[in-house]
Amino acid sequence: MKSIKTILSIFTICGVFVLNAQNKNERSTLILGTTAHIGNGDVIKNSAIGIKGTTINLVMSAQDYRLDTNAYDTVIRMYGQHSYPGFISPNNVLGLVEIDAARATRDNNEVGSITPQVRSLVAYNTDSKIIPTVRSNGVLIVQSTPQGGRISGTSSIFSLNGWNWEDAVLKIDDAIHINWPSVYSSKWENGDIIYFENKNYLTEVKELKTFFLNAKAYSKSDFNLEKNLRFEAMREVFKGNKKVFIHADKAKELSEAIYFIREQEIKKPVLVGAYDALLVADLLVDYNIPVVLRRVHELPLRKDDAVDQPYRLPALLKEAGVLFCLQNDGRMQAMGTRNLPFYAGTAAAYGLDKEEALSSITLNAAKILGIEKQVGSIEIGKLATLFVSKGDALDMKTNNVTIAFVNGQTIDLSSHQRELYEKYMKKYGLEVN
Template structure:
């Protein structure tokens, strides 16, 4: 299960500190030559910028044609027609589209460089019950993959630990930063549980019973872990705790209602069992995967659960389902009034997030709903209130495009701004393309 290093603890004040394992993460960052790009992070915004005559896709207040947008100090200051800002630099955006920066959910960006190279793959850890582990401690802001993803308009990513049970905590990061500390976007703590999966049952009775027994044992381990964590919480709350256990100590915000539990589950059975666990402890639940979530609208809406749907470009899960089933599920979630966002569970392949959102438009979502699913709704699921939309007071995370960002054939992204900073869109792929043009 171990892919080369560990993510134990954190190097930030007031949190669990790493040991030799984190040193291995740092060491691998500097010893694997493919892990550091040479593109400088953008400088902080020093002067206001006024975008003129653009089509602005706000993700919160519709589409505004032939409108102006003013940003200053990394924030959106004004939206309207014929805006005036004498001190601002003018950007003529006639014929251009301005979108909010896209937020990629459920990724391993910065955790994986080359999947088959153990020293450059730090997406998971040994063991099954590791709530204290933080993906952020292994994040590499110099990853060569990051510039190849943000060129498609992705400005932020949720980096998520992988595992077989309680895998650790995720974080939201900016995709243009010098250091891990620069990259962090503050969110609520987010714990990730990979619910056990009952694989296709064997036709042999004995083998089938063994599979079911193994599944029940795996679920029992999950239940036992949360029972132990809850007992620790009660002891801590009453002042009776005598022994420090970093696993359960890290879970205190979850039991206090200050964190969210992200459960990776796709089938109806998995989702029902995850919802029962969340309801028992009154956790704030987010289902990741969520293939069958639309079938359980009453259950999920009863506990205010949310869904990150990750299979938009996948084949159906079952052989007897229509070929377009995976494409239709976002529209079914929308019809069921389940709050959801789109994710793309990958590292380099998360660049296809806008394509996945565009696919949903052909199968029931409106363009505005599809855009929200990878911007505003994604931010809301993570508990961020000033990202994912073009509105006054929001962070100036912007995409300037010559065409529809949800259609890769016409997108033509020209500029990406993160917190008002003009990000360099160069990347290794473009460098290699230019190199071999000269051969």
Template sequence: MNYIKIYLVCLALVTGTFGFAQQTPGNKQTTTIAIVGATAHIGDGTIIENATVVFKDGKIVSVGKNNAASNTNGMTVINAENKHVYPGFIAPNAALGLVEVDAVRASDDQDEVGSMIPHIRSIIAYNAESRVVESMRPNGILMAQIVPKGGRISGTSSVVQLDAWNYEDASIKTDDAIHLNWPSTFSRGRWWLGEPAGLKPNKNYSNQIAEMASFVNESKAYLKGTKQPLNIPFEAMEGLFNGKQKLFVHVNDEKGITDAVYFAKQHDIKQLVIVGGAEANKVTGLLKQHNIPVLINNPHSLPANDDQDYDMPFKLAKQLHDAGILVGIQVGNADNFQTRNLPFYAGTCAAYGMNKEHALQLITANTAKILGIDAFVGTLEVGKDATLFISEGDALDMRTNILTHAFIQGRKVSLESHQTELWKRYSEKYKNQ
């Protein structure tokens, strides 16, 4: 009887989750739109006061100072006086659309069986109608890199825009990178076996690196040979060697970062990105020498080690930026829903010494460069996609990040979500009582 009750509860969760449909994606832009009078945050460190931003057919056609000579005849004009306009924020290393309810296995597609599985493509499992995806847009997050988890090589990510019918409509860069979870240099004692509970050197570290090296070498040999018999995981590695794909290495400690950099160089992997990088400030010279960017963990985290400053997560971005490292912010292992707080993570970096516009770059221009999509998004520049939004105030401050309009590729998108609907519903509950 208890099993039946549990089954019915799970069925209700799944039905409630998948029975809900996202708002219909916005219609294709048909008229030229001009945003007038706003403070334009370009995303490259530049601010234009009292600006006019014009976009047509989904592309930005003009960005500049507003003046009496500005011709907006025939355009749909949005008066944004005393408001702010920003490029759409980008969430890298996210599981959006892959997980709906953590406790319901049927709605969790972020982790596949296997250890070396570069051929697993996260985009295939992406659910464009996810409630979680929908809840990102009211905070200005309009694009995301969808990343598989688990295993040693967990698979291949893709970059999407967050207003689509399905994964094919959503994709703006397919199969952009392969993700490698670097082995830890330390492990924790298994207290249940009587071992000390603290950290100790990982005795298998060298063997785990050797396993990765063996897989990479076998992939190279396969790709240079007759490719017989067909080996799909080896086939999926080709982009790393010809430079079409990047290798995102998820690693935090100083030794791990150093070893990962030399591993990539040794195996002629042309493009490397460090994800996590809690101790990247200790190896800035190495990272700069090899032009390797870092996606740091969200700053609302504890220090990686007991001997780190208590505020290291808050000031790490500034330290890397000051050292000349291209740096962005990713949510890391936080709950999937916490991706919506991305702009406030950038705001925390600004609160701890980083220039506000440089902090904005952490989730716009810098991330776009790291993901290889900066040719068409990341800044408010002529020729780029009109993926942008208007906020009543500072978008990096949770008190003033209040969106009035959002556009993805020129389409006006809904800012409603399950949460806003519930807020409106229950805000009326006690008014007349």
């Protein structure tokens, strides 16, 4: 009898937990009074943004007579502040690398040259201490990407909140990543960069083409006596369900990568880095190939380029009709991701419209990654992944995130950097902002 009572008690407790979880998921929140930067170019002053469960169910002016504040469990009034869709960081090792100088914390580079079967999905670390510092500046989504070799592996896209990768994943195995052979190699000599021709360039391109031809032949059969993991990872590429990100910078590399895309009939290509994208802009537009631009805050690759060339490139590509988004590649990549919004701010200062600059790290990034139906803008039906800042989120002097949501849940904005800031401000009797 006691056993039966114990079992009934357990079921009752479990039922209460399930009911509470369901109620929590269905709770609704209304954010009033912010200037809403939608992400698609539209701006709504004095906005009303409604969240129910995990999605956005209302976007309108707070002065609209149809607005019913009583329909929401919680109403948050944030007049004078700015709301934005969560910023998206493509091509990033966030979650795969903790400390660049400590080999044991780097899980972004697998042994081997051609490893499309390597997946960032199961290596992604939701407990990374870098993630909170990134979220505090409004970056809420990342494409966690393997690096190294000719074909680095397969990336996945994550929301920056969750107990484990199963909770955080937004899109599984979204793309494979190819590092296109370099036409020129470089080295430092007497304090200067010396370029010299890569004599193995044609051989390396041929090896890549041969792999694609073999993988395509393999994928035409649904049954193979001997399973090849590398070729299996390519099946969805040829079906058009998985994107191919080709990393290249120079004009010759870009143009030959584009012809490779056409030759191999790659249905969803993206070029990454693309320093010389402006020189092949016509090809990019003709073949409808988007670009993930290299880091904006950097020096030009060539001595004779204008020093502000990287800053002006986004505006020039926009004028040429190329779809692009921004990223944070290069050294200190993971921890530097917090600067992503400021890259967009620099692009705006050098010719790009302010809302177009915002789109380069929100809706345009979502389109290029293939997740625009879920995130990238503050629109009804999309996931409620957004944040509110006291000032302009693209300006490092005014970016101050006060509240953020990932899939409708408010997230903790504290970080070890914030803790240190508050600690020493209080030590010297200064006001904490």
